[in-house]
Amino acid sequence: MKETPLSNCERRFLLRAVQERKRLDGRQCYDYRNVRISFGADYGCCIVELGKTRVLGQVSCELVPPKPNRATEGILFFNLELSPMAAPAFEPGRQSELLVKLNRLIERCLRNSKCIDTESLCVVAGEKVWQIRVDLHLLNHDGNIIDAASIAGIVALCHFRRPDVSVQGEEVTVYTPEERDPVPLSIHHMPVCVSFAFFQQGTYLLVDPSEREERVMDGLLVIAMNKHREICTIQSSGGIMLLKDQVLRCSKITAVKVAEITELIQKALENDQKVRKEGGKFGFAESIPNQKITAFKMERAAVDTKDVEEQAEEIITKADPPSEVFTKPILHTRGTAQIGEGIENAWGDLEESEREEAAEEEGETDATAFECQKMEMEDTSIMNETEKDEPIVLSDSEEEEVVILEPQDTPKKTRTQTNLKQENTSKKTFNKKRKKKRATH
Amino acid sequence: MAARGVPAEACVGQVVLPGDVLLLPAHPDEDAERLRLGASAAPRGRLLCGPGLRRSGAGLLVTKCGLLRHRQAGGGAAAGGAFWVDSQQKRYVPVKGDHVIGIVTAKAGDVFKVDVGGSEQASLSYLAFEGATKRNRPNVQVGDLIYGQFLVANKDMEPEMVCIDSSGRASGMGVIGQDGFLFKVSLGLIRKLLAPKCEIIQELSQLYPFELVLGMNGRIWVKAKTVQQTLIIVNILEACEYMTAEQRKQALAKLSGN
Numbered sequence: 001m002k003e004t005p006l007s008n009c010e011r012r013f014l015l016r017a018v019q020e021r022k023r024l025d026g027r028q029c030y031d032y033r034n035v036r037i038s039f040g041a042d043y044g045c046c047i048v049e050l051g052k053t054r055v056l057g058q059v060s061c062e063l064v065p066p067k068p069n070r071a072t073e074g075i076l077f078f079n080l081e082l083s084p085m086a087a088p089a090f091e092p093g094r095q096s097e098l099l100v101k102l103n104r105l106i107e108r109c110l111r112n113s114k115c116i117d118t119e120s121l122c123v124v125a126g127e128k129v130w131q132i133r134v135d136l137h138l139l140n141h142d143g144n145i146i147d148a149a150s151i152a153g154i155v156a157l158c159h160f161r162r163p164d165v166s167v168q169g170e171e172v173t174v175y176t177p178e179e180r181d182p183v184p185l186s187i188h189h190m191p192v193c194v195s196f197a198f199f200q201q202g203t204y205l206l207v208d209p210s211e212r213e214e215r216v217m218d219g220l221l222v223i224a225m226n227k228h229r230e231i232c233t234i235q236s237s238g239g240i241m242l243l244k245d246q247v248l249r250c251s252k253i254t255a256v257k258v259a260e261i262t263e264l265i266q267k268a269l270e271n272d273q274k275v276r277k278e279g280g281k282f283g284f285a286e287s288i289p290n291q292k293i294t295a296f297k298m299e300r301a302a303v304d305t306k307d308v309e310e311q312a313e314e315i316i317t318k319a320d321p322p323s324e325v326f327t328k329p330i331l332h333t334r335g336t337a338q339i340g341e342g343i344e345n346a347w348g349d350l351e352e353s354e355r356e357e358a359a360e361e362e363g364e365t366d367a368t369a370f371e372c373q374k375m376e377m378e379d380t381s382i383m384n385e386t387e388k389d390e391p392i393v394l395s396d397s398e399e400e401e402v403v404i405l406e407p408q409d410t411p412k413k414t415r416t417q418t419n420l421k422q423e424n425t426s427k428k429t430f431n432k433k434r435k436k437k438r439a440t441h
Numbered sequence: 442m443a444a445r446g447v448p449a450e451a452c453v454g455q456v457v458l459p460g461d462v463l464l465l466p467a468h469p470d471e472d473a474e475r476l477r478l479g480a481s482a483a484p485r486g487r488l489l490c491g492p493g494l495r496r497s498g499a500g501l502l503v504t505k506c507g508l509l510r511h512r513q514a515g516g517g518a519a520a521g522g523a524f525w526v527d528s529q530q531k532r533y534v535p536v537k538g539d540h541v542i543g544i545v546t547a548k549a550g551d552v553f554k555v556d557v558g559g560s561e562q563a564s565l566s567y568l569a570f571e572g573a574t575k576r577n578r579p580n581v582q583v584g585d586l587i588y589g590q591f592l593v594a595n596k597d598m599e600p601e602m603v604c605i606d607s608s609g610r611a612s613g614m615g616v617i618g619q620d621g622f623l624f625k626v627s628l629g630l631i632r633k634l635l636a637p638k639c640e641i642i643q644e645l646s647q648l649y650p651f652e653l654v655l656g657m658n659g660r661i662w663v664k665a666k667t668v669q670q671t672l673i674i675v676n677i678l679e680a681c682e683y684m685t686a687e688q689r690k691q692a693l694a695k696l697s698g699n
Contacts, residue, residue: 007584009618013671
């Protein structure tokens with residue numbers, strides 16, 4: 001869909017407002033919008049809100065052979081996506097000029113600044129290293145994507161825990177979160193981008209431009225800095241000539257903003273850590289407030305509950321008796337389970353030998369589904385520890401056969417962090433694991 | 442419940458969901474007959490089936506979620522009353538007769554292309570302005586704001602706008618001035634603001650004088666004396682979406698106190 005055009009009167013008003021040093025949302029020129037950081041139930045998952053701009057960050061890891069010229073270094077991979085969900089003008093799957101520019105800037109900000117110690121990601125030199133993948137999704141666009149994305153990227157990386165590994169001779173063992181606590185990445189510093197919009201050839205300067213301000217600005221300056229006042233990246237676009245002291249002033253403002261944001265990030269991380277340790281509630285369902293629309297407010301209707309029991313009895317007596325309850329699902333393969341004895345389903349058909357192996361895993365459920373959803377259903381926070389060992393119980397199901405499917409893509413990416421555990425064999429050689437992985441896909 | 446249907450009157454003011462079936466009031470057979478025969482044969486006028494509802498058999502099928510609304514029988518087209526669903530959405534779909542605010546995006550020969558926020562741009566003839574003739578063209582530039590109404594709005598055709606009423610008068614429509622500010626709110630809020638004796642507008646009008654144009658496509662144009670005053674109105678109207686009446690009154694009291 002085409003972008004909504006900017007009308008002349010909006011343009012004129014915005015420029016006049018800039019001249020009068022007023023902004024649409026009542027901010028001052030150097031004010032940043034409110035930054036909100038909320039974490040998902042999974043490690044390495046966060047949503048960063050910058051005013052109405054929202055970015056979801058998700059980190060995942062995988063064991064891969066290293067690049068031949070850097071045999072002892074792990075691989076960092078960043079991917080920012082602009083979906084039509086954020087703004088109708090964004091087209092899916094198209095590398096627009098803006099997207100390329102933003103991705104490049106994210107890479108320069110987070111990878112080239114060497115904020116992550118890539119050498120610590122090496123498992124076996126020249127053979128196995130961790131590949132850390134950072135996916136950033138823009139959920140809503142209200143200007144200044146780059147700042148929100150850079151914050152989301154670094155927050156997700158700080159929050160992420162990779163599975164612990166040990167090397168004994170030739171054997172590499174990847175431990176599940178139950179066996180050994182996952183380890184955080186080693187992060188040297190936290191670079192954060194701050195954007196400046198320039199109007200009228202640099203006469204006026206605004207920090208953190210909103211979407212409409214971005215549309216009327218003449219030029220943009222992005223400075224990435226860490227709290228030690230080290231500039232990690234600086235980029236000027238829009239083709240305006242900046243004076244030396246303008247750049248210096250911007251870098252001074254950046255230092256102040258970065259210090260504030262870094263403090264906020266650390267506080268948010270600490271809070272999340274504390275809540276997790278205490279076993280309180282965490283995840284998006286807990287931390288993101290819901291906005292209520294009042295335009296159509298409905299009065300709460302009183303429900304007559306006098307004869308509910310009789311009615312329920314009546315319904316139960318009238319209805320057909322429920323079919324037999326199966327409490328033991330048969331797990332054919334990861335993500336495909338069968339309950340009851342209906343027609344055998346063809347999903348994930350395995351060969352005979354592999355089926356035996358799969359049968360061993362019977363009763364084991366998968367926890368790769370997005371954990372937020374679970375949080376909504378179950379309020380217990382100890383779920384995380386216990387749920388993996390619980391079989392799926394569908395006690396009041398009236399269907400004869402329930403097949404539980406899950407998207408096949410997610411486990412692939414997040415395989416290493418939500419490892420399947422073996423109840424009987426606590427340790428498994430690395431090679432065997434690789435083989436199994438291939439078999440399931 | 443949905444399969445059997447519930448009487449439409451019982452649901453008025455309640456939340457309905459897509460797929461719900463509503464039964465028409467009183468004498469279903471008679472009503473169905475009347476609907477089929479249309480206005481000419483209708484003894485008591487016909488029932489109007491508004492947005493979010495579709496006829497299915499003898500009843501109505503809900504196609505949008507929202508609150509079911511009903512208007513009692515009156516004169517005119519809806520002599521038998523009207524049902525519709527008040528839904529909360531931001532996406533505008535052109536409807537014939539709606540007054541909207543559009544942005545001129547192109548001049549193509551003797552028509553202007555106008556962005557109204559719908560799936561397609563509307564066309565606006567240069568003759569559809571008050572007093573416009575072949576020689577006397579209206580002064581419209583690309584990027585200007587137009588307040589007009591839809592003459593044609595079908596699902597498979599390009600919508601067409603005009604800035605005159607049936608008697609050739611502008612009656613408030615035309616090009617909107619160069620000052621002021623345009624912003625977007627949800628369609629539900631616009632309908633609420635456009636309701637007669639809307640409290641929000643009445644409360645705002647006691648603050649200070651300002652001009653306001655509301656388009657059914659969710660766009661609002663505001664102009665007050667200063668940039669500051671315009672921004673205040675913009676922020677209040679945007680916040681009305683999430684504020685309850687009491688919160689709004691408090692906020693306005695704070696403003697008028699200053």
